[in-house]
Amino acid sequence: MRFLSELWANRRNVGALWWRGLGELGLPRDRFHSLPGWQQRAAKVALGGAVAFLVSVVVNTLERFFGQGASGSIVTFDRSAYIAFAVVALLLIPEWKALPVLPLKLVIPGALLVGGVAGLVTGLATDNTRNGVIASVGTVLALAAPPWLAGGAHEHVPLPARRMPVGRKVVPLAALALAITFPYYAPHMFTIPVFGAFPSVETAVYMLVFIMMAVGLNVVVGYAGLLDLGYVAFYAMGAYTAAWFASLQFPQTKIHFGAIGIDPNLEGIHITPWLLFALAGVLTAIIGVIIGLPTLRLRGDYLAIVTLGFGEIMPQVARNGNDLGGFNLTGGPQGITPIDAPGFGNHLAKWTDGFLPSNYLTTGSANAFYWTALLILLFTIFCSIRLRDSRLGRAWVAIREDEVAASAMGVPLMRTKTWAYACGAFFGGIAGAYFAAYKSSTFPQDFFFNISVFILCMVILGGMGNIWGVILGAAFLAYLNQEGLANTGAWLNQHFSTNIDVPEYSGGIYGVIIVVIMLLRPQGLIPSARRKRELELGTHDEPAYDVAH
Amino acid sequence: MATQTADEALPKFRRSYRPAPLQALSVAFVAILAVWLIGNLVTEPSHWVYLLLQGLTYGMVYALIALGYSLVYGILELINFAHGDVFMLGAMMTTTLVGAFGLGVHGSVLVWILPMLIIVAVFTGALNTFIEVVAYRPLRGAPRLAPLITAIGISFILQTVGLVWKGPAPVSIRDNILPSGQIFRIGDGNFAWNQLIVFIVTLPTLVLLVWLVQKTKQGKAMRAVAQDKDAAAIMGIDVNRTISFTFLIAGLLAGFAGVIYALFVTNVQFDTGFRLGLFAFTAAVLGGIGNLPGAVLGALCIGLIEQFNNGLTWHTPGTDWTNTIIFAILILILVFRPEGLLGERTPEGG
Numbered sequence: 069m070r071f072l073s074e075l076w077a078n079r080r081n082v083g084a085l086w087w088r089g090l091g092e093l094g095l096p097r098d099r100f101h102s103l104p105g106w107q108q109r110a111a112k113v114a115l116g117g118a119v120a121f122l123v124s125v126v127v128n129t130l131e132r133f134f135g136q137g138a139s140g141s142i143v144t145f146d147r148s149a150y151i152a153f154a155v156v157a158l159l160l161i162p163e164w165k166a167l168p169v170l171p172l173k174l175v176i177p178g179a180l181l182v183g184g185v186a187g188l189v190t191g192l193a194t195d196n197t198r199n200g201v202i203a204s205v206g207t208v209l210a211l212a213a214p215p216w217l218a219g220g221a222h223e224h225v226p227l228p229a230r231r232m233p234v235g236r237k238v239v240p241l242a243a244l245a246l247a248i249t250f251p252y253y254a255p256h257m258f259t260i261p262v263f264g265a266f267p268s269v270e271t272a273v274y275m276l277v278f279i280m281m282a283v284g285l286n287v288v289v290g291y292a293g294l295l296d297l298g299y300v301a302f303y304a305m306g307a308y309t310a311a312w313f314a315s316l317q318f319p320q321t322k323i324h325f326g327a328i329g330i331d332p333n334l335e336g337i338h339i340t341p342w343l344l345f346a347l348a349g350v351l352t353a354i355i356g357v358i359i360g361l362p363t364l365r366l367r368g369d370y371l372a373i374v375t376l377g378f379g380e381i382m383p384q385v386a387r388n389g390n391d392l393g394g395f396n397l398t399g400g401p402q403g404i405t406p407i408d409a410p411g412f413g414n415h416l417a418k419w420t421d422g423f424l425p426s427n428y429l430t431t432g433s434a435n436a437f438y439w440t441a442l443l444i445l446l447f448t449i450f451c452s453i454r455l456r457d458s459r460l461g462r463a464w465v466a467i468r469e470d471e472v473a474a475s476a477m478g479v480p481l482m483r484t485k486t487w488a489y490a491c492g493a494f495f496g497g498i499a500g501a502y503f504a505a506y507k508s509s510t511f512p513q514d515f516f517f518n519i520s521v522f523i524l525c526m527v528i529l530g531g532m533g534n535i536w537g538v539i540l541g542a543a544f545l546a547y548l549n550q551e552g553l554a555n556t557g558a559w560l561n562q563h564f565s566t567n568i569d570v571p572e573y574s575g576g577i578y579g580v581i582i583v584v585i586m587l588l589r590p591q592g593l594i595p596s597a598r599r600k601r602e603l604e605l606g607t608h609d610e611p612a613y614d615v616a617h
Numbered sequence: 618m619a620t621q622t623a624d625e626a627l628p629k630f631r632r633s634y635r636p637a638p639l640q641a642l643s644v645a646f647v648a649i650l651a652v653w654l655i656g657n658l659v660t661e662p663s664h665w666v667y668l669l670l671q672g673l674t675y676g677m678v679y680a681l682i683a684l685g686y687s688l689v690y691g692i693l694e695l696i697n698f699a700h701g702d703v704f705m706l707g708a709m710m711t712t713t714l715v716g717a718f719g720l721g722v723h724g725s726v727l728v729w730i731l732p733m734l735i736i737v738a739v740f741t742g743a744l745n746t747f748i749e750v751v752a753y754r755p756l757r758g759a760p761r762l763a764p765l766i767t768a769i770g771i772s773f774i775l776q777t778v779g780l781v782w783k784g785p786a787p788v789s790i791r792d793n794i795l796p797s798g799q800i801f802r803i804g805d806g807n808f809a810w811n812q813l814i815v816f817i818v819t820l821p822t823l824v825l826l827v828w829l830v831q832k833t834k835q836g837k838a839m840r841a842v843a844q845d846k847d848a849a850a851i852m853g854i855d856v857n858r859t860i861s862f863t864f865l866i867a868g869l870l871a872g873f874a875g876v877i878y879a880l881f882v883t884n885v886q887f888d889t890g891f892r893l894g895l896f897a898f899t900a901a902v903l904g905g906i907g908n909l910p911g912a913v914l915g916a917l918c919i920g921l922i923e924q925f926n927n928g929l930t931w932h933t934p935g936t937d938w939t940n941t942i943i944f945a946i947l948i949l950i951l952v953f954r955p956e957g958l959l960g961e962r963t964p965e966g967g
Binding site for chain 1 (some may be wrong): 762895937
């Protein structure tokens with residue numbers, strides 16, 4: 069204790085010593101701060117890892133001397149713990165130069181918080197409490213030590229005042245870390261009051277697919293301001309693409325391409341699902357363009373109705389498509405099932421020791437589906453953000469705000485709108501194909517109008533145009549639809565001895581959400597600043613193309 | 618991207634531009650339709666006539682709903698998605714009243730039909746006005762899509778109300794509540810009393826509506842508000858009250874349609890309103906949205922298309938494809954002739 073208090077009192081000297089030491093190594097302080105962010109972060113992770121290693125040595129030593137029957141080396145190298153720690157630390161730890169300007173009374177609780185999360189995640193990920201403790205201590209020290217030490221040399225280098233990028237980096241990265249490790253901790257999690265069990269991995273896949281679709285619809289509705297009431301048509305198109313090209317649907321032919329784990333003598337078309345996801349996206353985008361070209365010159369409310377018409381026609385075609393002049397295209401009400409599962413084949417599976425499963429459906433858990441869905445979702449989000457900030461994205465916003473002005477400023481209306489449609493359709497198609505592969509089936513009743521409204525409700529709830537809001541709204545509503553409503557109903561019936569089948573009334577619940585949001589908070593839960601301003605000040609949304617007036 | 622030709626950048630205001638191939642296509646389409654109709658007439662003439670009468674009867678019911686869409690669109694430029702569901706609740710109410718009045722057991726429908734029309738119409742009219750005041754009025758200044766999205770939400774809420782009220786199964790009433798004796802007969806085609814009653818209720822309603830919009834002061838106010846809200850307000854017209862009044866009228870029409878539909882079809886389900894609402898909206902668009910005679914014409918067309926497609930046998934897609942055909946018509950009309958058959962108008966044209 070005394071040692072610690074003396075250390076504290078002399079921290080400036082310790083800090084000076086530290087920086088001088090670094091300077092002797094050829095890395096003086098100001099030079100360190102001029103390093104790129106990732107190098108600083110890597111240095112920090114190395115420091116954290118070193119500290120964690122020391123802590124583990126100390127813990128092992130203590131165990132050896134005081135524990136019962138402990139033996140073996142005091143240096144235990146638990147690889148998985150260090151890998152997990154490095155991943156978590158890289159994601160969680162902000163750039164070093166952001167920290168020294170913060171007062172210590174902020175840094176230390178912050179470090180404790182981040183360290184706690186890192187420890188929790190690492191511990192759960194490796195299913196080992198000690199790893200968690202080590203990672204936690206390592207992270208805390210790595211975070212708290214530099215600013216503490218920096219006290220010694222503060223006056224030498226005035227650092228640019230820079231706020232920690234909490235909203236832009238820390239929160240998304242922490243969310244990503246939580247999402248990646250989800251299958252590890254989900255089974256151990258608490259039960260949410262009223263809503264029931266913590267979402268299972270199966271539910272999480274469902275949620276991810278619907279988040280993908282909501283992000284896709286957000287491009288059309290949120291960015292470009294085109295109300296699409298038939299988004300489910302794109303979803304159906306993607307699903308049936310996957311179903312046609314990776315199943316026994318067309319026994320007349322026998323085409324195999326890269327399909328791993330499928331008997332080469334099996335009839336039907338079997339193309340590897342990996343290719344199909346991309347193909348489904350492209351095909352659906354083409355369908356989007358075909359639908360869009362004649363309809364996009366209509367004004368907003370007519371466009372909504374036309375898309376609704378397509379959304380209504382699609383499931384009926386799917387249902388009646390088992391006898392199109394005697395040709396069975398869609399399997400009719402029975403749908404198409406089974407659909408080939410994605411996988412990496414035995415060779416890769418063996419080589420990676422099962423990390424890449426040979427067949428997703430036979431692994432016995434939804435984990436592989438979950439991580440792949442997460443990967444596709446990240447791709448979707450990345451594209452969506454890049455699109456939003458691109459020239460095209462700015463053109464969408466311009467059209468949304470004032471079509472006449474945008475066209476006067478040289479924005480080509482039709483081309484820009486068609487691109488919005490194609491992009492939205494692309495994501496919807498990928499999501500549909502992936503979902504079909506996950507369920508290994510596709511049925512016409514998956515594509516009714518209420519699904520379109522369900523996805524629209526996600527976008528509206530979260531905040532049109534704001535991708536994080538949309539993700540949040542979609543995750544919440546998809547969970548509600550898959551598990552939450554049934555659990556809530558059970559809870560209600562149990563506590564108030566009623567007998568209500570809550571999921572049956574889901575349409576009404578989404579209706580209430582839509583109306584309440586539109587009336588009370590039209591910008592959504594997490595509004596995009598720009599959208600909010602539009603809703604307050606109003607837009608000039610008279611269409612440039614208006615046939616009838 | 619940097620250099621766009623002026624041609625691309627400027628919207629082309631081509632009001633009635635129609636390329637020649639398109640014209641040829643539409644002529645071909647009409648020709649095929651005519652051949653199909655005549656072919657069926659030759660194969661089974663009596664059934665054809667029966668379907669014609671049946672189609673006109675259904676068309677009259679759709680006309681009442683379509684007028685509600687047209688009225689509201691004319692004044693607010695809002696597609697009132699919830700309208701079909703207001704109609705559905707009216708029909709649900711009718712099934713309840715049929716039980717309450719003991720119709721078909723001891724009461725006579727001809728005695729009770731007038732009170733029933735009044736009760737249901739008051740109910741749906743009040744409901745529609747309430748929806749307008751609560752859900753659409755606060756969004757008067759909002760972007761155009763905001764009330765449309767709200768209307769979809771309201772539609773889902775009303776469907777759920779119907780679901781909670783009557784359950785998921787179709788609600789049926791006795792199917793001979795309306796007298797079904799034949800009045801006249803063309804071959805096999807029976808024109809029965811129940812069809813006549815549909816016309817007896819709907820035709821005077823349509824005449825009354827035209828009179829209301831054309832001749833009364835309130836109708837004049839509606840037309841004024843439809844034309845220019847600001848100017849109407851300057852002239853001393855209470856815009857909000859006029860809009861509410863329009864919703865009231867639309868609700869009354871939906872109520873009439875609900876009573877007639879429930880008694881004539883004898884079968885209502887919680888999602889009937891959504892499907893028929895879309896049919897009626899298609900009818901309104903087909904005739905030219907905002908155009909009241911157009912809505913009636915469009916509704917008759919839709920009724921005929923539905924009945925012919927469901928009933929005919931010679932080269933007919935059949936019931937499975939009815940929705941697809943009607944929505945395809947909706948899409949084609951909106952894409953190629955958004956002003957409809959008779960031209961889009963606000964009620965100022967009547």
